Amino acid sequence: MKLKSYPVKGKFGKFGGRFVPETLIPALDELEKAYLKFSKDRKFKMELDYYLREYAGRPTPLYFASNLTRVMGGARIYLKREDLLHGGAHKINNTIGQALLAKKMGKERIIAETGAGQHGVATAMACAALGLKCEIYMGSKDIERQKLNVFRMKLLGATVHSVVMGSQTLKDAINEALRDWITNVRTTYYLLGSVVGPHPYPMMVCDFQSVIGREIKQQIRKLVKKIPSAIIACVGGGSNAIGTFHEFLDDKISLYGVEAGGKGFSIEKHSATLCAGTEGILHGMLSYLLQDNNGQILDTHSIAAGLDYPGVGPEHSFLQSMERVKYTNVSDADAVNSFLTLSNYEGILPALESAHALAYAMKIVKNYRKNDVIVVTLSGRGDKDVEVVEQYLEMDND
Amino acid sequence: MTRISETFSILNSRNEHALIGYVVAGYPDYDTTFDIVKAMVNGGVDIVELGIPFSDPIADGPTIQKASYIALQNRITPSDVLNIAKRINDNLNVPLIIMTYCNILYKPGFDNFMKNAKVNGIDGFIIPDLNVEESIELKKCAYKHDLDIIFLVSPNTSNSRLKTIVKATSGFLYLVSVFGTTGERKGFEDYTVKTIKRVKTVSKNKVPLAVGFGVSKDEHVRFMLNTGADAVIVGSAFINMIEQFDGHEMLSKIESLARSLKSATKIE
Numbered sequence: 001m002k003l004k005s006y007p008v009k010g011k012f013g014k015f016g017g018r019f020v021p022e023t024l025i026p027a028l029d030e031l032e033k034a035y036l037k038f039s040k041d042r043k044f045k046m047e048l049d050y051y052l053r054e055y056a057g058r059p060t061p062l063y064f065a066s067n068l069t070r071v072m073g074g075a076r077i078y079l080k081r082e083d084l085l086h087g088g089a090h091k092i093n094n095t096i097g098q099a100l101l102a103k104k105m106g107k108e109r110i111i112a113e114t115g116a117g118q119h120g121v122a123t124a125m126a127c128a129a130l131g132l133k134c135e136i137y138m139g140s141k142d143i144e145r146q147k148l149n150v151f152r153m154k155l156l157g158a159t160v161h162s163v164v165m166g167s168q169t170l171k172d173a174i175n176e177a178l179r180d181w182i183t184n185v186r187t188t189y190y191l192l193g194s195v196v197g198p199h200p201y202p203m204m205v206c207d208f209q210s211v212i213g214r215e216i217k218q219q220i221r222k223l224v225k226k227i228p229s230a231i232i233a234c235v236g237g238g239s240n241a242i243g244t245f246h247e248f249l250d251d252k253i254s255l256y257g258v259e260a261g262g263k264g265f266s267i268e269k270h271s272a273t274l275c276a277g278t279e280g281i282l283h284g285m286l287s288y289l290l291q292d293n294n295g296q297i298l299d300t301h302s303i304a305a306g307l308d309y310p311g312v313g314p315e316h317s318f319l320q321s322m323e324r325v326k327y328t329n330v331s332d333a334d335a336v337n338s339f340l341t342l343s344n345y346e347g348i349l350p351a352l353e354s355a356h357a358l359a360y361a362m363k364i365v366k367n368y369r370k371n372d373v374i375v376v377t378l379s380g381r382g383d384k385d386v387e388v389v390e391q392y393l394e395m396d397n398d
Numbered sequence: 399m400t401r402i403s404e405t406f407s408i409l410n411s412r413n414e415h416a417l418i419g420y421v422v423a424g425y426p427d428y429d430t431t432f433d434i435v436k437a438m439v440n441g442g443v444d445i446v447e448l449g450i451p452f453s454d455p456i457a458d459g460p461t462i463q464k465a466s467y468i469a470l471q472n473r474i475t476p477s478d479v480l481n482i483a484k485r486i487n488d489n490l491n492v493p494l495i496i497m498t499y500c501n502i503l504y505k506p507g508f509d510n511f512m513k514n515a516k517v518n519g520i521d522g523f524i525i526p527d528l529n530v531e532e533s534i535e536l537k538k539c540a541y542k543h544d545l546d547i548i549f550l551v552s553p554n555t556s557n558s559r560l561k562t563i564v565k566a567t568s569g570f571l572y573l574v575s576v577f578g579t580t581g582e583r584k585g586f587e588d589y590t591v592k593t594i595k596r597v598k599t600v601s602k603n604k605v606p607l608a609v610g611f612g613v614s615k616d617e618h619v620r621f622m623l624n625t626g627a628d629a630v631i632v633g634s635a636f637i638n639m640i641e642q643f644d645g646h647e648m649l650s651k652i653e654s655l656a657r658s659l660k661s662a663t664k665i666e
Binding site for chain 1: 452453454455456457459460463464467470475476499500501502503504505506526527528529531532549550551552553554555556559563574577578579
């Protein structure tokens with residue numbers, strides 16, 4: 001069976017499924033039915049294409065990083081420039097798709113969770129463009145850390161709710177969004193931001209993000225007329241990675257998912273769920289999790305707020321179990337280093353999340369020949385991270 | 399037949415409905431949980447739900463979230479909760495149900511966890527993020543260890559789904575009375591009444607119906623039972639008592655709350 005054809009009945013092998021309160025089951029059924037109907041609808045597809053092209057700025061370039069290639073020595077490095085999209089990240093691919101679906105379903109109130117604020121901003125943008133009411137849940141710690149994104153969301157017309165329970169970060173924002181949905185299920189659409197959560201979210205978000213990989217396939221054919229040796233993307237929840245990989249799952253190409261190694265496994269300050277986690281059930285899905293021996297979810301760390309999540313999309317857990325994608329990790333230090341390198345040599349500030357993928361590319365590029373090709377998905381731009389990098393460098397120099 | 403079904407038939411013969419009380423084990427601390435359960439049982443609680451705190455309780459409102467958070471800060475583990483269960487079982491005669499989320503059972507393995515639970519006097523499980531489609535393996539283990547799995551239904555559960563869930567549940571059926579999470583409420587909407595009546599019609603009395611979420615006063619209890627429920631589940635109201643009061647005062651408040659709720663379950 002082709003890997004691309006999963007999920008089967010909401011499952012990627014044993015992963016995925018629906019582990020949610022009964023109240024949400026009818027809502028998930030309704031959502032799945034509507035999605036299956038509209039994803040085949042010609043008018044819906046045309047409308048989605050229109051917004052992706054005219055509003056979000058697709059297609060994005062596949063840029064040959066010639067300076068970086070020369071400096072590193074080895075395979076040619078191409079960057080899939082999702083950082084050039086409206087809002088500065090791949091998130092808009094998904095939010096436009098789901099907001100359009102919500103509108104077709106007649107839902108007028110949209111809720112979403114956000115960690116660093118990128119998905120919140122992309123949701124607020126899509127809702128403003130489509131005339132939908134938007135409320136965002138965000139952990140109080142993240143609100144403190146990402147003030148600029150909070151203000152952006154407000155400017156875009158969204159209401160931001162502070163979540164003060166638990167670790168006050170992304171996982172608690174998801175919990176609170178789920179509670180809101182349970183309460184307002186009859187009127188509200190939950191616009192989840194990654195390939196996580198109960199079925200059909202992992203499938204649906206994958207479909208909306210797969211435009212990344214489809215474009216890469218076309219562009220690489222035109223540009224270099226050969227198959228890439230490796231494709232690399234960063235993995236938090238894993239939406240840009242799934243979006244990048246999906247088109248290539250049944251091709252003979254090495255795929256690498258790069259998680260956040262943070263400050264290291266020995267001190268348990270990381271977010272490398274697939275590298276260091278175990279199977280469990282959280283946020284409606286069976287997948288790999290960072291948890292203690294009793295099944296309590298652990299606090300995570302990454303310098304890249306967008307990777308700071310104790311779970312991962314069930315399709316990634318499946319692809320790891322099938323040994324189709326190699327999941328690895330790089331440290332905060334490696335990510336900052338690649339952030340600086342790309343800024344310096346190519347004039348591109350990558351998001352710290354994307355800098356993880358780039359850092360791994362820089363590690364393996366020398367193992368390849370000069371006419372080999374490596375593609376790295378640059379999932380977002382790094383303007384949001386300049387303060388964090390500045391602080392990191394100051395601490396490093398002390 | 400487990401002690402849960404036995405309790406329902408005994409109460410039935412006495413013309414009484416069942417009062418089910420919920421506590422978060424380890425809140426406010428390990429030792430006090432036993433005293434709280436004892437006060438509840440003295441006041442007339444017929445079945446006790448022991449909550450194993452989970453870090454991410456998505457079905458719970460602020461009261462139980464906060465209690466769970468404090469219990470976890472107290473480093474309460476699932477095996478601590480089973481020790482509390484054993485102590486309850488050694489000293490009081492009351493059916494015990496574990497209420498917790500899927501991951502707490504998934505991590506050690508369903509079979510492993512259920513075996514330990516049974517040994518420590520547990521009669522059944524309520525798992526709010528488990529639905530009938532995902533329950534096959536868990537049901538097998540429960541059957542093996544003679545434990546009840548109590549499924550939940552909600553106001554938007556369709557009749558055809560309801561039939562499947564009625565078949566799957568054992569011990570009783572848990573009706574979530576409202577769209578929302580656990581916690582006290584001022585009143586109930588019309589749809590709650592309609593749902594109770596609809597569930598009673600579909601379930602044809604094959605299994606007792608317990609109504610929970612937002613039930614906190616004797617008038618709620620009368621209202622639910624008059625509408626057709628066989629039992630009520632009260633949680634957050636007890637936990638609010640624990641939050642507001644300390645020591646003997648807290649225990650006597652809990653006992654008198656249980657007493658007033660229990661008196662409302664007796665059919666006149």
